[in-house]
Amino acid sequence: MNGGVKPATGKADPRLSGRAVKRVAFDEATIARRVSELGKEITAAYPDGDLLVLGLLKGSFIFLSDLVRQITRPLQVDFLVAASYGDGTVSSGTVRLVYDPETELEGTNIILVEDIVDSGRTLNRLMTILKERRPRSLEICALLHKRIAEGLKYDTKFVGFDAPNEFLVGYGLDHAENFRHLPYIASLQ
Ligand code: PRP
Numbered sequence: 001m002n003g004g005v006k007p008a009t010g011k012a013d014p015r016l017s018g019r020a021v022k023r024v025a026f027d028e029a030t031i032a033r034r035v036s037e038l039g040k041e042i043t044a045a046y047p048d049g050d051l052l053v054l055g056l057l058k059g060s061f062i063f064l065s066d067l068v069r070q071i072t073r074p075l076q077v078d079f080l081v082a083a084s085y086g087d088g089t090v091s092s093g094t095v096r097l098v099y100d101p102e103t104e105l106e107g108t109n110i111i112l113v114e115d116i117v118d119s120g121r122t123l124n125r126l127m128t129i130l131k132e133r134r135p136r137s138l139e140i141c142a143l144l145h146k147r148i149a150e151g152l153k154y155d156t157k158f159v160g161f162d163a164p165n166e167f168l169v170g171y172g173l174d175h176a177e178n179f180r181h182l183p184y185i186a187s188l189q
Helices: 028-045 061-068 121-131
Strands: 021-026 052-057 076-083 096-099 109-117 137-145 158-162 185-188
Touching: 021 028, 028 061, 028 137, 028 158, 052 061, 052 121, 061 109, 076 121, 109 121, 121 137
Parallel strands: 052 076, 052 109, 109 137, 137 158
Antiparallel strands: 021 185, 076 096
């Protein structure tokens, strides 16, 4: 029985409602190592001043909670809620802002935290919205980047991993709201 660390391919994981893992793209230990490195990179990149870590919900909730505990300097946390995918597996291209951060953004150093950059539409839209709030600086931190977003207008300064162009679930990423709680990132059969 796997303890949630790295299930063998094809082996049943009770969290998967009968689905089987096709491939574990990133296991729990690999993610933890990289998140720790990202925390150090971010800590070094912001030697002083304020810092607002702004998580895009829902997908970033696990990544963000692990990441902020690896950033060893003062910071604040807030969230944005947008929606783009719906229940399917293909990006619809529409982004809807459902929750606006309550924290003052003007004059603030902001890191926008994403679980995955896919088509880049979400980031293009959100970065435009955030820039209008006149932050002092605005950078993106994404755990996964598929590197297929041809129209992406913004550089992702902090990237965890280049991701395969597969439909991935786990560690915050969902399929129709399921599987976000997997401690690893996988594609399913
Ligand atoms: C997913 C994912 C990213 C975005 C990436 O969010 O979490 O935010 O899509 O796709 P893109 O680069 O093609 O825009 P989703 O809208 O599914 O919401 P969620 O975070 O609640 O899962």
